[in-house]
Amino acid sequence: MERVNIDADQRNADWIKTVSWDLPTDKDMFLAAIGGPGQLEHFMTLPAAEAMPQALKDSLGLHTQTDVSPHAPHKARLRVVLVDGD
Amino acid sequence: MNNTRWAVHPGDIVILPARRAKSFGDPGNTQERVEGGRFGSASGRTEEGSAGRAILSQELTAAMERSAGVTGEAAFGASTEEEAAAMKQANVIATGNAIYEQAKTDDKLAAALDGKQPYQVISERALSTGGHWAFDDPAKWNGWVTQQSAEAHWSVVVNPSSGLVTPLEMPDDPRMAAAQYWAASLQSGWAATSGDGNMKAFSMQDAATRVLGAEPNQGLLDSFNENQDRIDLRDGGTRMAQYFGVPMEPGTATAAQVYDAWREAYQPIIDSYVQTTYDRTQAYLADRNITAVTVDRGMNFVSPEAIPPQLADAPVGATVATGSNPLSSWATTEASASRFSRMGGGNYLSPDLGGIIRATFPAASVFSVPATGPGCLSEDEVITIGHAEDRSTIVNAFGPVERDYAAEAANAAAYDI
Numbered sequence: 118m119e120r121v122n123i124d125a126d127q128r129n130a131d132w133i134k135t136v137s138w139d140l141p142t143d144k145d146m147f148l149a150a151i152g153g154p155g156q157l158e159h160f161m162t163l164p165a166a167e168a169m170p171q172a173l174k175d176s177l178g179l180h181t182q183t184d185v186s187p188h189a190p191h192k193a194r195l196r197v198v199l200v201d202g203d
Numbered sequence: 204m205n206n207t208r209w210a211v212h213p214g215d216i217v218i219l220p221a222r223r224a225k226s227f228g229d230p231g232n233t234q235e236r237v238e239g240g241r242f243g244s245a246s247g248r249t250e251e252g253s254a255g256r257a258i259l260s261q262e263l264t265a266a267m268e269r270s271a272g273v274t275g276e277a278a279f280g281a282s283t284e285e286e287a288a289a290m291k292q293a294n295v296i297a298t299g300n301a302i303y304e305q306a307k308t309d310d311k312l313a314a315a316l317d318g319k320q321p322y323q324v325i326s327e328r329a330l331s332t333g334g335h336w337a338f339d340d341p342a343k344w345n346g347w348v349t350q351q352s353a354e355a356h357w358s359v360v361v362n363p364s365s366g367l368v369t370p371l372e373m374p375d376d377p378r379m380a381a382a383q384y385w386a387a388s389l390q391s392g393w394a395a396t397s398g399d400g401n402m403k404a405f406s407m408q409d410a411a412t413r414v415l416g417a418e419p420n421q422g423l424l425d426s427f428n429e430n431q432d433r434i435d436l437r438d439g440g441t442r443m444a445q446y447f448g449v450p451m452e453p454g455t456a457t458a459a460q461v462y463d464a465w466r467e468a469y470q471p472i473i474d475s476y477v478q479t480t481y482d483r484t485q486a487y488l489a490d491r492n493i494t495a496v497t498v499d500r501g502m503n504f505v506s507p508e509a510i511p512p513q514l515a516d517a518p519v520g521a522t523v524a525t526g527s528n529p530l531s532s533w534a535t536t537e538a539s540a541s542r543f544s545r546m547g548g549g550n551y552l553s554p555d556l557g558g559i560i561r562a563t564f565p566a567a568s569v570f571s572v573p574a575t576g577p578g579c580l581s582e583d584e585v586i587t588i589g590h591a592e593d594r595s596t597i598v599n600a601f602g603p604v605e606r607d608y609a610a611e612a613a614n615a616a617a618y619d620i
Contacts, residue, residue, distance in 0.1 A: 120591075121511045123500060123560070124528040125422050127399050132501050132543045133532045139287070139394035139579040150391045165395050 134165035144176040244563050252497030252563030260535045287580040294576055299383030301479040315471040316381040385472045393577035398423050408529045410477040417529035417588045480576035487575045488566040495565050498533035498585050501540035503557040514601045521597050527589035535583040558601030
């Protein structure tokens with residue numbers, strides 16, 4: 118029986134981190150937890166960033182762009198971008 | 204080790220020589236693992252697994268004071284966050300103290316704890332810059348770290364929200380402080396990533412193969428090696444290079460050197476953390492007479508072609524052989540798995556292409572639950588130890604499905620996604 122690697126890609130490996138935020142919600146504490154402000158840009162590429170609370174995004178100077186798919190207009194695909202992050 | 208320190212600043216261009224491939228440690232004897240019955244099963248021990256799942260779910264649900272029959276963030280109010288924070292802090296202190304106790308009879312571990320620690324390094328820099336945090340740009344960093352650092356040597360990394368102990372509770376004994384720091388750092392690190400070239404995450408996964416006999420995952424290894432070039436820009440890699448005296452001048456530095464130096468200094472601590480977390484988890488499960496746990500796993504893919512054929516073609520109820528990282532995330536509730544598999548987690552990525560698998564793991568193959576170590580409380584996370592013999596059952600078929608878009612939109616609105 119050929120095996121399936123369920124952690125073959127980072128998003129599936131970190132699937133549960135995309136669902137709920139399990140890091141600090143306070144800006145400074147969050148930055149400390151990820152290793153400092155210089156790590157923010159990379160962190161936002163991680164699956165865990167998908168679950169970041171909006172209030173924290175706001176305090177970090179991030180904002181969310183909304184793209185509406187023509188194939189599923191009832192849903193918005195969210196994309197977080199750095200506005201003035203370092 | 205060359206102790207010459209080189210000044211490298213954010214934005215500096217550092218040319219990295221060819222990467223060196225990392226390897227996992229000895230995974231142990233496969234036959235011993237089979238005979239020990241530690242692998243996940245698609246059909247065996249399901250009665251025990253269901254009982255364990257029920258007990259764990261009840262325990263975690265009680266901790267969260269979650270409303271019966273309600274799922275999603277709407278049910279996870281402030282009480283959840285407070286409960287989770289309290290649980291994290293309790294884990295940090297208990298696990299840190301266990302590491303501290305182990306160091307009394309483990310010279311290598313004691314030496315690692317007594318050696319230079321990241322928070323000391325940070326503290327020294329903070330003090331040397333007049334009390335300002337000096338990660339990258341002091342002007343951009345004005346948090347509580349700055350306020351604390353001049354007075355309290357240990358407080359610079361204190362972070363109650365992510366599981367670190369509070370300043371007032373920081374132990375006077377530097378070795379105990381180091382043990383608690385690492386327990387906190389590794390616990391919160393798991394919440395950020397389980398891999399992705401991250402040194403802490405990879406070291407934990409690596410330790411699981413050597414300390415707990417988990418199966419190495421070549422995919423994780425490849426990912427780590429592919430990401431090595433970026434270590435110097437992440438996870439404090441540049442700082443680490445300076446503090447460990449790894450030359451970072453153009454043409455001489457390698458991220459692998461940073462990782463090697465980091466691992467040389469700290470691996471005994473990582474190993475101890477993995478072992479003590481596992482021991483605490485085993486005691487927790489035994490106290491509740493949990494001998495096996497049935498857990499669910501949501502999966503999601505970006506295109507139909509990306510779905511592995513073993514999953515794409517398999518009906519509900521089919522058994523599949525599954526490989527995973529040495530430490531892998533599952534949940535005791537199907538609702539958690541469904542939020543990723545069908546809704547695509549936080550960004551609706553390919554919501555039509557997910558599925559759910561289920562497996563029953565013996566208690567011996569459970570590394571951590573939120574009450575004992577890493578793991579997300581609000582998602583009933585269970586971190587398992589992967590083995591080559593693991594099997595799962597498909598409980599929600601993969602691929603395009605008939606959708607109730609109106610219901611999902613309402614559900615999504617409830618989650619405020």
